[in-house]
Amino acid sequence: MSRARFLPLIVFALLVVAVAWRLATPKDDRVASKLEGQKLPAFALPPAVPGKPGLSSADLATGSPRLVNIFASWCVPCIAEAPVLLELARRGVPIDAIAIRDKPEDVAAFLARHGDPFQRIGSDDRSQVQIALGSSGVPESFVIDRKGVIRAQHIGPIMPQDVPAILQAMEEAK
């Protein structure tokens, strides 16, 4: 009997430990693509802005690694990311983009205002390529190696502190 008397207290203590642990280490809500290490799914997207080519999976297996940025003109964190992408492009990282659910004039206005580090921009106006890539939001970026295999995924805006990791992933994708 004396041992059983403490059972509720023990159960309560376990509950407190469980709750305290979850408060201390919050759940990671990011959904990582499971395609890392696999070949890029085949796709072909029309140009998102006039005067710049669209993007297909064939453009991403060119013998040198490329960064693919998934963005949208209506995405606020993408604005925060824009100067960092410009800096990456300045350092010689070839960047292509997929514009999600966007109009050409909106993409053009976004690039005019926040800079244009992209060599190609495909327009994914129904998020179908985004889903095929296992991406669940904007912005996200994928490092594609020279053979067109997905090597790394960055979820959320690339901030200045993420630049070394991106550059290293690009180096490793060579």
Place this chain on the structure above:
Amino acid sequence: MRRALLAFLLVAAPLRADSNLPPSRWANEQLPDARQEAAATALMQELRCLVCQGQSIADSDAELAGDMRALVRERIARGERPEAVRAWLVERYGAWVSYRPPVEPLSWPLYAAPVALLIAGAWLLRGRFRRRG
């Protein structure tokens, strides 16, 4: 001060997290074939929305959920089996995207729990009846 703040809140434009494009055609439109639509709906209710993670894509108003509904309907209209569509999505997002957990070593406690609880309940009841008798 308070009035100024209220006025400011009233004129402040809410931050949009949505695009300017209309939803995909098959996001909110039923398939003409009732059997296919039933299969698509059943699957959509078992797929998790990636944006509002507690909802199924059938219940969610998120644009990505709409585009996923369109994807499910289009693939089923093309004759794909619902389980093939589910597998295609699981390949991309992991088993997490499906509300039907796979039977694997990691999930066996989930399936064993009801049985274990029933056994524990029977054991408790047995002790109780024995004392009465």
